[in-house]
Amino acid sequence: MSLTGDFAGLDRLVNAVGRVADGSLLRDVKAAVAPVLSAQIAKGFDESKKPRGGRWRKLKKPRRSGSPNKGGPLYDSGDLRELASRVQVTADGWLVDIPRPYAARHQYGDAGGQGIPARPYLPLEAQGLPRAWRMSVEEVATDVWRAAFRSV
Numbered sequence: 001m002s003l004t005g006d007f008a009g010l011d012r013l014v015n016a017v018g019r020v021a022d023g024s025l026l027r028d029v030k031a032a033v034a035p036v037l038s039a040q041i042a043k044g045f046d047e048s049k050k051p052r053g054g055r056w057r058k059l060k061k062p063r064r065s066g067s068p069n070k071g072g073p074l075y076d077s078g079d080l081r082e083l084a085s086r087v088q089v090t091a092d093g094w095l096v097d098i099p100r101p102y103a104a105r106h107q108y109g110d111a112g113g114q115g116i117p118a119r120p121y122l123p124l125e126a127q128g129l130p131r132a133w134r135m136s137v138e139e140v141a142t143d144v145w146r147a148a149f150r151s152v
Helices: 007-021 024-047 079-084 103-108 131-149
Strands: 087-089 094-096
Touching: 007 024, 007 131, 024 079, 024 087, 024 094, 024 131, 079 103
Parallel strands: none
Antiparallel strands: 087 094
16 A cells, blocks of 8 residues: 655644744744834833823923923833833743833832822733733734744
8 A cells, every 4th residue: 555645745834833842932922023022012102101100100200301302101211112122032931121210110000109190011910911912912923823823
């Protein structure tokens, strides 16, 4: 008995499934999604909006004209925006590391101290990704997945 068929196609399928099994396809998906998350974070700073919508509270004292303000609240020098927009790929997902002491105060607010209101620029883990972010992530992830199996 002999077998005939598209053995090259079978080989491509085996390789694609192998990429799923060894985790390399997941790493590719995470790498492709990181810039999407970065863009969503930067957009929030540009529009002075929370990840789930709604504007940040305005500054109590508007900055004087000619100040380095490039936008609204949390966008003075651009340092926080730049650091928050650096999305790193990790084994478990993504990481945004902001090594500035004021980063958490702006994210969660500081009612007990100087009275800085919360101006969330990152989604809360317990709430998951906002719908618009999730849709963008799913689109990119699906494209990477389909590309891996397209020739199969």
